[in-house]
Structure formats: C-alpha cells, structure tokens
Amino acid sequence: MSEIRLRLPDGSEKKYAAGITGQEVAEKIGPRLAKDALALKVDGRLQDLNIPVENNSAVEIVTFNTQEGREVYWHSTSHLLAQAVKQLFPQAKLAIGPAIEEGFYYDFDFERPFTPEDLVRIEKRMAELAKAATPIKRKVLSKAEALSFFQKLGETYKVELIDELSDGTISIYEQGDFADLCRGPHVSSTSKIKAFKLLSVAGAYWRGDEKNKMLQRIYGISFPTKEALEEYLTRLEEIKRRDHRKLGKELDLFSVSDEVGGGLVLWHPRGALIRTTVEDFWRREHQKNGYDFVYSPHVGRGTLWETSGHLGFYRENMYSSMEVEGQEFYVKPMNCPFHIMIYKNKLRSYRELPMRFAELGTVYRFERSGVLHGLLRVRGFTQDDAHIFVAPEDMEQEIIRVIDFTVRMLRTFGFDDFKAYIATRPEKSVGDYTMWEQATQALKVAADKVNLGYEMDEGGGAFYGPKIDIKIKDALGRLWQCSTVQFDFNEPERFDMTYIGVDNQAHRPYMIHRALLGSIERFFGMLIEHYAGAFPVWLAPVQAKVVSITDKQLDYAKGVRDQLLAAGVRAELDARSEKLGFKIREATLEKVPYILVVGDKEVQQNAVAVRERGGQDLGSMPVNEFISFVQEKIKNKDTGTE
RNA sequence: GCCACCGUAACUCAGUUGGUAGAGUAGCUGAUUUGUAAUCAGCCUGUCGUGGGUUCGAGUCCCUCCGGUGGCUCCA
Numbered sequence: 001m002s003e004i005r006l007r008l009p010d011g012s013e014k015k016y017a018a019g020i021t022g023q024e025v026a027e028k029i030g031p032r033l034a035k036d037a038l039a040l041k042v043d044g045r046l047q048d049l050n051i052p053v054e055n056n057s058a059v060e061i062v063t064f065n066t067q068e069g070r071e072v073y074w075h076s077t078s079h080l081l082a083q084a085v086k087q088l089f090p091q092a093k094l095a096i097g098p099a100i101e102e103g104f105y106y107d108f109d110f111e112r113p114f115t116p117e118d119l120v121r122i123e124k125r126m127a128e129l130a131k132a133a134t135p136i137k138r139k140v141l142s143k144a145e146a147l148s149f150f151q152k153l154g155e156t157y158k159v160e161l162i163d164e165l166s167d168g169t170i171s172i173y174e175q176g177d178f179a180d181l182c183r184g185p186h187v188s189s190t191s192k193i194k195a196f197k198l199l200s201v202a203g204a205y206w207r208g209d210e211k212n213k214m215l216q217r218i219y220g221i222s223f224p225t226k227e228a229l230e231e232y233l234t235r236l237e238e239i240k241r242r243d244h245r246k247l248g249k250e251l252d253l254f255s256v257s258d259e260v261g262g263g264l265v266l267w268h269p270r271g272a273l274i275r276t277t278v279e280d281f282w283r284r285e286h287q288k289n290g291y292d293f294v295y296s297p298h299v300g301r302g303t304l305w306e307t308s309g310h311l312g313f314y315r316e317n318m319y320s321s322m323e324v325e326g327q328e329f330y331v332k333p334m335n336c337p338f339h340i341m342i343y344k345n346k347l348r349s350y351r352e353l354p355m356r357f358a359e360l361g362t363v364y365r366f367e368r369s370g371v372l373h374g375l376l377r378v379r380g381f382t383q384d385d386a387h388i389f390v391a392p393e394d395m396e397q398e399i400i401r402v403i404d405f406t407v408r409m410l411r412t413f414g415f416d417d418f419k420a421y422i423a424t425r426p427e428k429s430v431g432d433y434t435m436w437e438q439a440t441q442a443l444k445v446a447a448d449k450v451n452l453g454y455e456m457d458e459g460g461g462a463f464y465g466p467k468i469d470i471k472i473k474d475a476l477g478r479l480w481q482c483s484t485v486q487f488d489f490n491e492p493e494r495f496d497m498t499y500i501g502v503d504n505q506a507h508r509p510y511m512i513h514r515a516l517l518g519s520i521e522r523f524f525g526m527l528i529e530h531y532a533g534a535f536p537v538w539l540a541p542v543q544a545k546v547v548s549i550t551d552k553q554l555d556y557a558k559g560v561r562d563q564l565l566a567a568g569v570r571a572e573l574d575a576r577s578e579k580l581g582f583k584i585r586e587a588t589l590e591k592v593p594y595i596l597v598v599g600d601k602e603v604q605q606n607a608v609a610v611r612e613r614g615g616q617d618l619g620s621m622p623v624n625e626f627i628s629f630v631q632e633k634i635k636n637k638d639t640g641t642e
Numbered sequence: 643g644c645c646a647c648c649g650u651a652a653c654u655c656a657g658u659u660g661g662u663a664g665a666g667u668a669g670c671u672g673a674u675u676u677g678u679a680a681u682c683a684g685c686c687u688g689u690c691g692u693g694g695g696u697u698c699g700a701g702u703c704c705c706u707c708c709g710g711u712g713g714c715u716c717c718a
Contacts, residue, residue, distance in 0.1 A: 114646085210715045210716085219712095258709060577675065580678060582679080615678085
C-alpha cells in the first residue's frame, strides 16, 4: 500500500495513506483553516480541494485571505453568474469569465442589452444556485471531446478558444446543468459562495480587439461573509464621496465646459491657487536640484514634428494642422523637440553635461472621446517636464538623482505608498540591443540604490527606450501612473544631437524624458482624492477663516484678517450677519483648516478662538501666536488634520 | 471610436398610464446681532441637452445629433 508524504509549510513532513483528497489534507494540516480552505497549493500549483494530492508534495492551504484565494473564489462566482444567465437566458452565448484584481466578470453575447432588472433576476437565481450546494467538478476532456461538447451546446466562442488549445490540456468544470471550459481551480461547491453583488454591465470587445464583436460584460464581486461585502460596498461609497470631479465642483476648484470642449480644464481661483502653490514648490526644488528652466511655444512647424517622428508614430493623437503662410503648424503633443532645439542651438561640450531643461509645458493630445475622465485623462494638460542630456557614462548616476528627486517630491505631497515598474524593450523598437541593455540595467541599479521596490514590465517600454514608471496609491488603494523616467534612443538620433568629448570627438548624448508629477491636472486630481478635499495647510486655498459673532466685532475681525494676509497666511473673513453656527458649518464644508472665531472676549484679549478642521477646539490664543503656529505648519508642509 | 445608461432652475433632485413643470439649496430684498455644523419672511429662477417625428396634445413615446457616466480599445 502506497503512502503520501506531505511537506508542510512549517517544513515538517507527514505521511498519509494514498488517495487522500485536498480537503482531507487540509483538515489534517489545519483543522481550523480547513473550513476556510478554497483550494490547495501543491508544489506551488493551485489545485482543487477534491482532487487527490500526489506523493511527495509540499502543501499549502489557500484561503480568501490571499489574492490567489480570492481569485479562485471570484472565478467560481463568475461561473455561478454564467450558470444563472444560461438558465434565465438560454440564448446567451458564453465568452470568458475570469477573476480580476478585485472581483470578476463574465462576457456574454446576447441579442438584447441586459437591464438592471435582469441583473436583479440573475442575482436572485445565483443565490438559489448557491443555496442548492451543487458540487463543482473538474473533468478532463480530449480536444475532440471538448470541441463536440461545446459545438453541441452552440457555444461558438468556447469552440474558438478550444481550437487554439493543444490536446491533453483541456479541462471543464461542471456544476449541475452547467459546464464551462476552464483551467480552474474552483471551490468545491456552489454553497461556498456566500455573499455577492453584480455591479455593472459594460461593453467589451471579444478578445479585446476592437475589430471584433462587442459583447456584454457583467462585473461583480463576492465575499465569504455578508459583512465583508457590506464593507466593500461602503468602500465604494467612500470612493464616490472622494471623487475629484464631485469635490472639484463642491469646493469650486475647476470645471470642464461643454462650450470650451471636452478634456479642456478651466481652473477656478481656488484650484488655481493650489496649482500655483504646487508649481512654486516645484520650481524651487528644481532650482535646488540643478535644473535650468526653459520656455517653449505651443505650436511648431510640421517639419519639426516630422524630424521628431511624432507625425509618423503619433499623428492620430495630434490636433490637426493649421496653415499659416503656406506652412503647416501643429499644436505640441510633447515638449521634447523644443528642448532639443535649445540644446542644438550651439555646439555642446562634455563640460556642460548633464544639461537639464525643465518646463511646465502645456501639451495637447487628441484623446478619443470615450477615454476622457475628469482631471485624470484630459486633452490639454501641463507636464512637469524635463529633458536631461547626459553622457552615457554618467547616466546611472543621473537616473539615481532623478528617482531620488521623484520620491522626495511625491512624499512631500503625502504619497508614501507607490509602486514602480521598469518597462523593457517592446517588439517594435529603435536603438541597438546594447543601448537597451545598458539603459535597462541603469534603471534597475538606480532603483536598487535608492531602495525603490519595483516590478518588471517586460516589453512594456516605449518604442524609443526603456522607462521606469511610478504609480501612486491613493488612500483607497487604487494605483495611478504619475511619475515617469524614460530613455530616448530615437530623438538624439533623429535630430543628430552631439557633444564634443574629452577626446575632441563628437559623441551622441543620452536623452532622458522625465516627469515627476506627470501632468499637473492628473496630479491635482490625485491630490483631491488623496486628501478628500481637505488639503494640508500649506496647500489649502483658504488657510484660515475669520468668523465674527456679531457686527460689533467686524472692525477687529478685519484687522485680524489683514494681519494674517500680511503674514502670508491665506485668510478670509465671513462678515455676514449670520449665526455663528451657520458660518462654522459653511467653513467646515469648505474644509478650511482653521476657523478663527472672534467675539467680544477675543476683541478684549486681542486673540482668536481657534477651531481646527475636524472640530477640535484649540482654545483662544493671541493673533501672533496663531500666525507663528500656522507659519510653522506651512513651512514644514505639515499634512495637517483631516 | 465602440457598447450600455443618463441629460428637468446655478447645484442636488421630484415629475405617476402622454394633458404645455415642482422641491430643497444657492441668489436677491428685508428683518434678526446671535459663542462653535443650517434664524425667519418675501421675491426671482427654466427654449425640460439639440433638431426632427408620432399625437388633438410630448419633460414623458420614436429617430438624429451634442454632452456626460461606466466599461472596452487606446495612452507614443
């Protein structure tokens, strides 16, 4: 009689009789975990619980607490969704239904759109199916069997998928009257799926190709408990509450006007004030870090864009040309050609390198109408752009400088949680292999030296060079790409850029594009959501609001406001004949960091009663004391209270 | 660009089976002079996104276009 040796996560080894299933293994190695077990990880491979474990395996229990476990769970929920849809709408054809990072979807081809009422019906049916506790079983089929199986069902999309699979690798999962082509693994029974919600229906091209038919994608999420689902739905509400578009309107920060055009942002006084503060800080830091500021025009001749290659590679994303005196001009989608022309304005020596040209350069890109999104995806935006021209031997050091600079910049704005990706050579690319290798290596070394954790994004580089992108995580855990540092092997070549080296020979410099904040618009959107509109004192458009209790204190209140303004504190006075509670309420809704209440007492003591954002009463303090208190916060870029 | 949904006052939204529009907030005027999240009264507010169609009659039904939203594709 054979036996199974299991190597457990703690390193110990146990022996069991052969033929033991995953579920039994789970019960033996972790009785408490076993009821939460969704699948098993056997020698690093995910496997169903009801499949016997092979001899000599290392075993781990997979639960909902790991991403892998969640994906198994969500994947099984997507099958449950598909089963419900097939029962209610037998005409619907199945496409694919995977788990995604958060939740799952299933794509269907159905003659009419699914309505919200349909979703309710589907959810109901899913609940019934889950309650029925149908076992979920894996079955391995030959290619021929699989083909005929799905052909009979009329599942043409599945047939297309199977056509591309090789024999011997095909499995299906069955639960009652439903079967789906699937690699697995899945939970062992529909009853494991406890709490779920269908979130939305959206269009999606079959196989992600816009030439293909558009299918209907149903998105959903599921959890092992009702409480977890509730919590998730609450978090969705929180996301909506923090939406920069909503807050932008409520706090009067910016707008997008129909008559101006989509994706073209109008910055209102308060938003513009925050932007100015960000930009001023940005300029000071760049000056300290060895950058030179340049300015460049908004349009340039067609021939410039031909040389740069933009007309060749990027034309469909550029605003169309305008003709002046027989010459073609284009609105700039990028600043680099201009900076290159500044470089090329005279012969450069190795002694001048690295040259760092920085510009808050406003560019326009013709994004397709469907992709616009608040401030995060727009058609006109300002990049905090810089182009660095550097001798090849210095590039590693330069990259370290840039990454270090980026990280410091992001931290100042309260972003501590970010993720870096190094993107390597794509299939279509320019530049020789050695350059790519060297540059990619430089990015890795630099990232390591500044302790920037990163993931590789193989083949994700631009056609002209490798890059490192930093995506910022906001308070809600969503990632947005902001910073980017890119090598460019294309333009120095196309513009025939050179410098004279120590050897008195002409050499080609390396060129780095970099943006730390990315676009000011996107970054501002991020800031709004990150702080939920409650900006830290140094960024708040109004830092202190003076509130008089009655008209008697008006003169004194004006004096206080003027003192604050003179001291560089952005202050406003609410002089309306309203009740104190009303003025407090309004200032609170505006998310002003400090409300300064002024009544008879304060007039007598030459003081202000300070109420901090969040409602804490800091008590009465002399005006001067408050001024130094706030100045200190501004100086330290204190994140303040939320 | 594609699929779906949505578009009513400055804002947030009602508007029943088709019978030519309503609330709250904001704004304006006046009263009130108030101690930490909404004082009271009065007044004003609309080409119901656009153009067309069906109908005796359209905010409501149908089509076109424009714009927004959620996705898809795209993001050099």
